[in-house]
Every structure is written in C-alpha cells, then in structure tokens.
Amino acid sequence: NAGVTQTPKFQVLKTGQSMTLQCAQDMNHEYMSWYRQDPGMGLRLIHYSVGAGITDQGEVPNGYNVSRSTTEDFPLRLLSAAPSQTSVYFCASATDYNSPLHFGNGTRLTVT
Amino acid sequence: GQSLEQPSEVTAVEGAIVQINCTYQTSGFYGLSWYQQHDGGAPTFLSYNALDGLEETGRFSSFLSRSDSYGYLLLQELQMKDSASYFCAVRDNNQAGTALIFGKGTTLSVSS
Numbered sequence: 001n002a003g004v005t006q007t008p009k010f011q012v013l014k015t016g017q018s019m020t021l022q023c024a025q026d027m028n029h030e031y032m033s034w035y036r037q038d039p040g041m042g043l044r045l046i047h048y049s050v051g052a053g054i055t056d057q058g059e060v061p062n063g064y065n066v067s068r069s070t071t072e073d074f075p076l077r078l079l080s081a082a083p084s085q086t087s088v089y090f091c092a093s094a095t096d097y098n099s100p101l102h103f104g105n106g107t108r109l110t111v112t
Numbered sequence: 113g114q115s116l117e118q119p120s121e122v123t124a125v126e127g128a129i130v131q132i133n134c135t136y137q138t139s140g141f142y143g144l145s146w147y148q149q150h151d152g153g154a155p156t157f158l159s160y161n162a163l164d165g166l167e168e169t170g171r172f173s174s175f176l177s178r179s180d181s182y183g184y185l186l187l188q189e190l191q192m193k194d195s196a197s198y199f200c201a202v203r204d205n206n207q208a209g210t211a212l213i214f215g216k217g218t219t220l221s222v223s224s
Binding site: 033043045056 | 120132147157212215217
C-alpha cells in the first residue's frame with residue numbers, strides 16, 4: 001500500500017527554471033493539498049483540491065499552479081523558480097475535507 | 113481569517129507528563145486537530161476534537177474548550193521517541209471548511 005507518493009525527493013533548481021512536483025495517491029481520496037514547510041513557519045497551505053477538476057488557493061499560492069485531472073494525481077508547478085521557494089513541500093490527501101490528512105514524504109527543493 | 117498560537121519549544125524528561133497548549137482564532141470552528149512530525153519525516157495525524165472535553169488515545173490525550181478557543185495535547189509517560197514537533201490545526205471557515213491551517217509547531221525534546 002503506497003499511500004501518498006511524492007517525486008522527486010530532492011531537487012535543485014536555478015532561479016527562473018520551471019518544474020513540476022509530482023504527487024500521487026492510491027487510496028481513492030477526494031481531497032488533496034500541497035503545503036510548504038520552512039523553519040519556524042510551520043506548514044503553510046499552497047493549493048488544495050476537493051475533487052477532480054476542482055482546485056482552490058491556500059495561504060501562499062503565488063508562484064505555484066496546480067491542476068487535478070484525475071482523482072489520483074495532484075501535481076504542483078513552479079512557473080519561474082525563485083530562491084524564496086526553497087522549502088520542503090508536502091502533499092497530503094484525505095477521504096474528504098473533514099478527514100485526517102495523510103502526508104507524503106516530502107520534496108526538498110533548493111533554488112539557487 | 114484564522115490564527116493559531118502554540119509554544120515554540122518544550123522540554124521534559126522520560127517518564128514525565130507534558131502539555132502543549134494551542135489557542136486559536138477563527139471566524140468559524142470545525143474542530144481542532146493535532147499532528148506529530150519527527151525530524152526529517154512527514155506529519156502524521158494524532159487526534160481530533162470537535163466537541164469540548166478530553167479525547168484519549170493511549171499515552172496521548174487531547175482537550176478542547178470551544179468557549180476559550182483553547183486546546184491542548186497531553187503526553188504521558190514520555191519516551192525518547194516522543195521527541196518531535198507537534199502541530200495544532202483548524203479548518204479555514206473562509207474556504208467553507210475545506211482547508212486545514214496549521215500552527216507553527218512545538219518542538220518537544222525528551223531527555224533521559
């Protein structure tokens with residue numbers, strides 16, 4: 001049972017580059033979300049989705065795009081990477097918006 | 113909007129009892145959750161309180177007082193493996209209760 005799978009685990013980007021962080025879950029969860037975690041800042045919500053075709057912005061959405069074409073996948077796109085986006089990114093899913101979150105193992109991103 | 117306040121650090125010794133407090137401000141309330149995160153790992157769900165009172169799960173208990181906008185996580189018979197960060201979280205009413213917003217976390221250090 002894989003749960004929530006995030007790829008890659010580590011990534012280094014140069015300023016201005018774009019990339020996609022992948023997130024997939026095999027639990028048939030309707031709700032998926034992306035958080036970033038920075039030292040002393042806790043987990044901050046970037047974007048979330050309550051089902052395929054539906055997405056909404058969280059606390060810190062600027063510089064990121066998401067789409068939800070299938071129930072299983074919820075990729076996070078960085079359009080033009082900036083050093084301020086250096087962070088650990090967590091994808092999480094839940095049965096519905098009221099259920100406990102299941103987190104992936106994170107992607108550690110460094111932008112130079 | 114919403115905000116959560118919790119202490120940044122707590123220290124204790126093995127076998128002791130520790131309480132991690134969380135105060136919150138929300139325009140609506142859909143329950144208080146607690147998550148644990150070990151260093152380098154992913155957050156994992158610990159407990160959820162929707163109503164006032166104490167919820168017990170083994171060595172961990174969580175309390176909620178909605179009238180005081182206050183809750184706490186109680187950890188008993190502390191073990192070294194309990195050294196981790198603990199996050200309280202509430203749902204964001206502005207987004208129809210669909211987004212989980214986290215506090216900045218409390219780092220618990222357990223010594224022998």
